[in-house]
Amino acid sequence: MPGGPADRVPGMVFEITAEELAAADRYEVADYKRVAAKLASGLTAWVYVKA
Numbered sequence: 001m002p003g004g005p006a007d008r009v010p011g012m013v014f015e016i017t018a019e020e021l022a023a024a025d026r027y028e029v030a031d032y033k034r035v036a037a038k039l040a041s042g043l044t045a046w047v048y049v050k051a
Contacts, residue, residue, distance in 0.1 A: 013045050
């Protein structure tokens with residue numbers, strides 16, 4: 001079932017600037033893509049996933 005316990009990953013959210021996000025995009029190259037993910041807290045955060 002999507003959104004179930006097997007889909008959860010422990011982690012931490014960091015607030016970064018637009019410039020830092022752009023630098024992360026350059027670093028992650030074509031192997032990963034940035035997508036929005038809804039967190040258990042209800043917040044939405046950018047995450048990088050395998051392209």
